[in-house]
Amino acid sequence: MAFCAAILLTLKFTAGYSDGPAWKLALNINADDGHNFGYGASAWDDAIDVGNDTTAFTADFKSYDVALETANFIAIIRHQDGVCEAARVWKFLEVGKTLHEYMNLQDNGRLVATEENCTSSYISPTMANKDKDPIFAFDGALVFNWWHVDNGVRIANSNAHCRTGLPGTSENTDSFYGLGNEIASSNIQGGVGSTTYWSDVGVQDCSLHFKYRAQGKDHGTSLADGEVYGQYAVYVSEDAETFVCEDRLLLTAMHDERYLSDYHRIEKDGSNGVNIIEFVFDKADLNKDGVISQMEFSTARLEHRFVKTAYKDVLTDFTRIDRNGDGVLDFDEMEFDTADINKDGELSYYEYYMARVVQEITDNE
Numbered sequence: 245m246a247f248c249a250a251i252l253l254t255l256k257f258t259a260g261y262s263d264g265p266a267w268k269l270a271l272n273i274n275a276d277d278g279h280n281f282g283y284g285a286s287a288w289d290d291a292i293d294v295g296n297d298t299t300a301f302t303a304d305f306k307s308y309d310v311a312l313e314t315a316n317f318i319a320i321i322r323h324q325d326g327v328c329e330a331a332r333v334w335k336f337l338e339v340g341k342t343l344h345e346y347m348n349l350q351d352n353g354r355l356v357a358t359e360e361n362c363t364s365s366y367i368s369p370t371m372a373n374k375d376k377d378p379i380f381a382f383d384g385a386l387v388f389n390w391w392h393v394d395n396g397v398r399i400a401n402s403n404a405h406c407r408t409g410l411p412g413t414s415e416n417t418d419s420f421y422g423l424g425n426e427i428a429s430s431n432i433q434g435g436v437g438s439t440t441y442w443s444d445v446g447v448q449d450c451s452l453h454f455k456y457r458a459q460g461k462d463h464g465t466s467l468a469d470g471e472v473y474g475q476y477a478v479y480v481s482e483d484a485e486t487f488v489c490e491d492r493l494l495l496t497a498m499h500d501e502r503y504l505s506d507y508h509r510i511e512k513d514g515s516n517g518v519n520i521i522e523f524v525f526d527k528a529d530l531n532k533d534g535v536i537s538q539m540e541f542s543t544a545r546l547e548h549r550f551v552k553t554a555y556k557d558v559l560t561d562f563t564r565i566d567r568n569g570d571g572v573l574d575f576d577e578m579e580f581d582t583a584d585i586n587k588d589g590e591l592s593y594y595e596y597y598m599a600r601v602v603q604e605i606t607d608n609e
Contacts, residue, residue, distance in 0.1 A: 265497035266484035267319060270343050272305035273423055273476045275444040275460030279304040282444060282464070283396040283426030284437020289347045300496050301326035301475065304444075307496070311344040315480035318343070318358065318386065319487040320379050320399075322371070322474040323494055329368040329474060330380050331489035334358035343480050347398070349389045349435040354413070356402060358386045364486040373473045378404050378422045381448045390420065391432045397446070398424030399478070406450035418454045421446020423476055427454055440466040445476060521582070524549055525575055535572035538562050564589075 272295075273281050279294070281287060287294050287306050294306035302325055316339055322330040336346075336358050346352055360383075367380055375381050384403035390396065393416035400422025402410055411417050418427045421443075426432065428441040443458035447470060460472040477494060479487065487498070510526040528536050528544035536544070542558045565573055565581045581587070585595050 265499050267479040267481045267487060267498040268307070268310045268313065269300060269305070269477060269494075269496040269498075270307055270310040270315075270480050271476075271478035272300055272303070273444055273478075274303050275458070275462045275475075276472045277303040278462065280442065280444070280462065281424055282437045282442025282462075283398055283424045283432075284429065284435060284442060285424065288398050288424060289344070289349060289435070297496050301477065301494055308344070310480060311347070312342050313480060314340060314482045315343045315346070316340070317363070317481045317484055319479040319481070319484075320386075321477040321479065321487065321489065321494065322377065322380060323477060324474055326494045328489040328492045328494055329371045330374075330377075331364075331366050331487040332362045332380065333364045333485060333487050334362050334386050335485070343478075346388050349433075353389045353391060353433065355388045355390075356385050356410075357388045360385045360402070366487075366489040368490070373471070376447055376449045377473055378446045378448045379476065389435075392416065392420070394427070394429050394432050395420065396424075396426045396429065396432045396437075397422045404448050419450060421448065421457055423478075425458075438464060440464040443467055445473075521579060522575075525578060535574050536578065537572055541573060 275281075281304050286292075287304075291308055292306075293308050295303050296305075299305065301323065315336060317333055317335055319331055319333045321328055334357075337356070346355065346357055362383070367374060371380075379401055382401055382403035384401045387397075387400050387402050387410065389398060390400055390410065392411040392413055395411070395416065395418060397420055400420060404420060404422060405411055405417070406419035407415075407417060411420050423445055425443045425446050426437045426441060428438045429436055430438070441454075441464045443463035445459040445462075447457045447459060449457065455466065456468050456470060458467045459470045461469045463469075479498065509532065510522050525536070526532070528540055528549050530540050530543065531537075538559070541562050545558060545561075562573070564587065565577050567577055567580070580591075583591055583595055583598070585598070586592075
């Protein structure tokens with residue numbers, strides 16, 4: 245059944261947008277899985293994947309395809325084996341670039357990449373070690389490929405340095421940590437790491453000696469094993485400014501909740517797709533209360549949304565369709581009236597047959 249002029253016209257929408265989900269997973273860093281994601285790891289800027297979707301939230305992961313997609317926003321998520329406990333979203337200062345471009349050390353060394361203030365932030369009140377987390381302990385911008393003397397960090401919070409301001413090129417402080425760290429490379433500008441002083445993820449605790457500022461066991465030989473606070477997932481998006489985190493299980497592709505909630509409101513028949521009937525009904529339901537008032541019906545008629553009506557007089561048509569007399573038109577009443585081609589208040593075999601045919605076509609879209 246349909247509300248439009250052509251009764252066989254059908255339309256399906258997937259849960260998202262035409263170009264796919266709002267957030268896509270580009271990186272996951274597990275500081276305790278035995279894989280090197282330190283500053284000098286080639287995975288930061290090469291053209292190769294790391295891991296696979298099956299272990300995307302239990303081990304190190306990189307999707308090169310996602311790294312090549314437009315990234316106007318970036319989200320960093322701290323999670324426990326895929327369960328989100330903290331999420332922040334930043335807007336990049338430049339429009340239209342990709343994460344692969346940002347991670348290119350030769351083109352984007354010492355880059356302040358995002359706005360200072362994040363566009364959204366959630367931190368679970370029960371999250372442990374928040375004040376020692378290299379990403380979530382402070383507000384600040386994200387910086388990329390920040391090297392100084394023989395130190396470097398691939399992604400960091402601009403306010404995580406133990407001294408005031410970001411370290412200058414000649415400041416050998418050994419005290420600026422984030423994701424992908426190095427503190428003793430002979431060729432830091434070339435992206436080369438040492439075997440002794442790299443670490444996947446740092447600890448934001450300025451009272452500690454650098455030997456103890458690595459999370460987990462993924463670090464160089466001169467650093468000590470540390471507590472693992474969580475894993476860190478990096479998502480990118482072209483237009484999503486928020487990331488819903490609380491009690492959420494992460495997926496490699498995440499929908500934007502702003503649109504997903506609308507989708508679930510519109511989708512009424514449990515088919516996991518929005519058809520033309522549901523879409524047009526929602527367009528007519530201006531205040532989104534799930535029913536169509538006389539005013540909304542009149543407006544929809546003026547906009548030619550409901551063209552298969554019996555009378556030019558709006559009130560007469562409205563009263564005819566309102567079969568239970570409650571003064572509003574619900575979804576079932578509008579569906580029935582669309583199927584009732586001759587508007588006699590009953591469905592003939594032909595009308596019932598045509599309605600079933602359209603429903604089967606819609607279900608198979």
